[in-house]
Amino acid sequence: MELLIGKPSYQVEACSTLAFSPNRTTTGETIVAKNFDYLNVLEPYNLTCETKPNEGYATLGCKMAPLAGMLDGMNEHGLTVTYNLANTLDEPQCYAPLSIALQEMLETCKTTDEAVKFIVKAKRGGHDAVLTLADAEGNIKTVEITSSHSATSNTTGGQVVNTNHYKTNEMQKHEVPRSAVFFGKGVPKEIVGVKVHESSEQRLKRAQELLKGKEKVDEGKITAVLRDHGENNEPSLFTICRHGTDASTIRSVIFYPNRKSMKVLYGKPCKNQYDKFKFS
Numbered sequence: 001m002e003l004l005i006g007k008p009s010y011q012v013e014a015c016s017t018l019a020f021s022p023n024r025t026t027t028g029e030t031i032v033a034k035n036f037d038y039l040n041v042l043e044p045y046n047l048t049c050e051t052k053p054n055e056g057y058a059t060l061g062c063k064m065a066p067l068a069g070m071l072d073g074m075n076e077h078g079l080t081v082t083y084n085l086a087n088t089l090d091e092p093q094c095y096a097p098l099s100i101a102l103q104e105m106l107e108t109c110k111t112t113d114e115a116v117k118f119i120v121k122a123k124r125g126g127h128d129a130v131l132t133l134a135d136a137e138g139n140i141k142t143v144e145i146t147s148s149h150s151a152t153s154n155t156t157g158g159q160v161v162n163t164n165h166y167k168t169n170e171m172q173k174h175e176v177p178r179s180a181v182f183f184g185k186g187v188p189k190e191i192v193g194v195k196v197h198e199s200s201e202q203r204l205k206r207a208q209e210l211l212k213g214k215e216k217v218d219e220g221k222i223t224a225v226l227r228d229h230g231e232n233n234e235p236s237l238f239t240i241c242r243h244g245t246d247a248s249t250i251r252s253v254i255f256y257p258n259r260k261s262m263k264v265l266y267g268k269p270c271k272n273q274y275d276k277f278k279f280s
Contacts (some may be wrong), residue, residue: 015084024158036251056107069099078136078257087176090146092125112139164200
């Protein structure tokens with residue numbers, strides 16, 4: 001067993017993303033949804049923000065004050081991105097937050113393919129990530145990145161489920177070992193001794209089980225997945241709707257690239273309702 005020693009600001013493994021091509025939705029449109037899981041004390045700092053740069057495309061999405069850039073958002077052409085944290089062994093060469101690169105990507109790219117080319121070439125630092133990219137044409141791709149490595153993959157059966165571990169063989173070489181556990185000063189008691197990827201793997205498996213089959217999904221099915229507490233309906237750090245003493249689901253979002261609109265819920269999906277936002 002390997003130990004992942006906790007730092008004063010320990011890495012919170014969190015977030016679950018779902019993405020569906022038009023042929024997988026009842027409305028025949030692209031849909032992307034995500035639960036944003038992070039430290040409970042930061043819940044009040046979530047923002048939904050529209051930007052209209054003098055040069056570049058308008059954006060609409062979710063940020064966290066005072067962090068610059070975009071965490072999860074879309075632009076006026078429907079290009080959409082979600083940002084899930086990952087755990088790797090790479091040391092950043094550039095310490096500018098990845099969220100800044102994502103903001104610039106949304107302001108300058110129209111399609112998923114353009115966005116992939118931009119982000120893999122961009123100087124990036126901060127956290128490693130599993131990015132889900134989608135556009136109004138139904139082109140959905142996953143980009144797994146560190147500050148110096150990347151790999152891109154496509155949908156399986158018209159859908160994507162991403163959590164916080166890499167699924168490509170190429171990127172797993174740079175990942176924190178699957179045998180590593182949380183341990184050390186600053187790590188909450190509820191995850192001491194827990195494998196770093198355990199929650200991520202359980203949430204991925206549960207979402208795939210809930211979405212198994214050929215039937216098309218609608219908003220009701222998607223929100224049911226985002227609110228899920230597992231087979232035994234026991235909310236925890238290992239369920240899609242996460243409940244923890246120090247970290248939980250603190251925001252949930254659903255993007256509709258074809259409509260150029262989104263729905264946002266603050267707090268836990270099991271307890272709150274979504275509000276609709278559109279470009280002004």
